[in-house]
Amino acid sequence: MKIAVCVKEVPDPGPNRHIDPDTKRMDRSGDRSLNQFDLNAIEQALRIKDQTGDGEVVLVSMGSSRALDSMRKGLGMGADRAVLVSDDAAAGGDLVATTNVLAAALQAESPDLVLFGQQASDGDGAVLWAAVADRLRMPVISQISELEIADGQATAKRQTEFGYDKIRAPLPAVLSVADSLNEPRYPSLKGIMGAKKKPQEVKSLADVGVDPGSAGEAGSRTTVLALSPPPSRGETIKIEDDGSGAQKIFEFLLERKLV
C-alpha cells in the first residue's frame, strides 16, 4: 500500500507571524516548521503501514526549497521519502493553483491513499482535500476521528454538526484526519539521524507537468486586496503563574462582578 501524506511548512505560530504588506503574501522568512496538524496524518500513515506490514509512506508538499528542512521531521518519524514541488512560479498560489500543482504531484505517485491533516495553521482553510479529491477523481472523507483500513476500503467515523457519521469508501481515496485521531510520535534520535539519508526529491513545475500559468499567482482566481489591523477586543492581560494565578483570576472576576 502506497500512502501519500500532503504536508505543509508553516511559519511558527506566535506574535512574529505576519503577512508582508508589499507582496500581501505570508512572510515565510522567519522560524518555520511542519504544520502541526499534518503530524496526525503522518502518524496515521505510519500506523496503517505497520498494520498492513508492507508499503510506503511518501510526504508530498509544495513550497520553498527550504521546506525540505521541515519535511525531515516527518522522515524522522518514519516516513520513507519526501517529494517537494518547488518553483518560483508556484509561489503565492490560492486554492485552485495549489490544487493544480499538488494533484499533479500526487498523480505521479499513484497512491492508494492520500492523507491530509485537518487544517494548515497559517491558512485555516480546510478545503484543499476536497479540491484535490475532485481533481484526482477519488472519493473523499473529511474530519476523520476514527479510521479503519481493511479489504481495500476505508471506514471512518467523523463528527458533523449533528453527531457522528460513519462513512465507507473504496481505495484509492482522499482522507483528512482530525487531530483527535491519534497522538503523533516523536522522532527518535535514530530516526532523526536516518532522515537525512532518505530520498528527498525536489521537483519543478515542468517535472510534474504543470503549466506555470496554472500555478502560483498566475493560476490563482482570488486575490488579497488590503490588510488592516483587527478591531480591538480590548487588551489581553497575560500572566505567568507564579502560584498566584488563581488569586489573579479571582480578583479579576470580582472586579467584573462575575463572582
Next chain:
Amino acid sequence: MSTLVFLEHHGPVIQRGALGALAKAAQIDPEPVGVVIGSGVREAAAAAGRYGAKRVFVADDPALEAPLPQPRVDVLSSLVREQGFDTVIFAASVLSADVAGGVAARLGAGLNWDLADLQRDGDDLVGKRSALGDTVLVDVGWTSAPRLALIRSGAFDPAETGGEAPIEEIPVQLEDFSTRAEMVEQAHEEQTGPSIEEADILVTGGRGLGTPEKFSILEELAAALGGAVASTRAVVDSGWYPYPTQVGQTGKVVSPKLYIGAGVSGAIQHKVGMQTSQTIVSINKDPNAPIFDFSDLGIIGDLNDVVPKLTELVKERKAS
C-alpha cells in the same frame, strides 16, 4: 450580478446558516437564487422563498439522500455552468466546506473562506476575513467568475421576508467517483444533556486536561460558580466528555457572560463557537496557545494548580 446560495438542509429543514447566507446574498443581489440538493426536499425548498430567495432550484434524487459532498459538487457545478451564475455563496459547515472545495476544483474557480462579511463594490465583490489568530483583517477579492464565497458559520442572521419563490427541478447526473463514498450510519440528533447554551458561566475543558478524569476539577469549579461544564471537539472525539457539551463549529455556539477555558488551545474550530463570550479567561501551559490572543485574562500555568485554588477562593467567597 447573479448569485446562487447553496441551501444545506438537514431532514426537511434548511440550515439556519444557509438562510443567513441567503439574507446576505439579498444585500448584494436583489434577486438571489437558492439551490437545494437532496432526496425528498421539495418542501424544504419551498421555505426558501420566505427567506428571500427569488427562485429556487431543486435536485431531488434518492442518490442524494446522504449528506455527502461529492454528488452535490456534480449537481452544483453543472447548475453554475449552465445558468452562468457569477457568485456562489456557502455557509460554512462540515458538508458545505467540502462541497465548496470540490466545486472550486471542478470549475477552476476562486474560493475565499471564513468570510465574516461580503460587500459589493460596483461589479466586484469584497470579502472580509480575519487571519493569523485575528491579528490581521484581510480584504479578499476574486479575479474571475464564478466567485465562490464560504461564509463563517453564524456570521449572518436569517431574514424572514415572506414571499414565495418558483421552484425549478434540475437533472441529476453524477460522476462515477462521486458515488463511491457511502454513508454507513448517519448521525442522529443526540439527546440534549445539560444545556450549555443557557448557562451564564461556562467552564470549558480541552485536551490540555491530559485525562478525562480531570473534568471533575472543572465540574467542581463550575458548581462553585453556578455554571456549567463545556468541552472541545478534541475531547469529545476522544470520548472524554459527551457531545452535547461541545462548543465550536460542529458543536454549540455559546456567548456566556463568563467563559473559562482550561487546557483549551483555541483552535479555529472552537473559537467560532465562543468568541462572542463577554469575558474570556484562559489557563494554558503553552504560552503560544491561540486562545490567549482573544482572552481578556490569560494565565500561563498548570490548570491542576490553578483550577482547584480558584474553586476554593470562589467557595470561600460564597460562604462568607
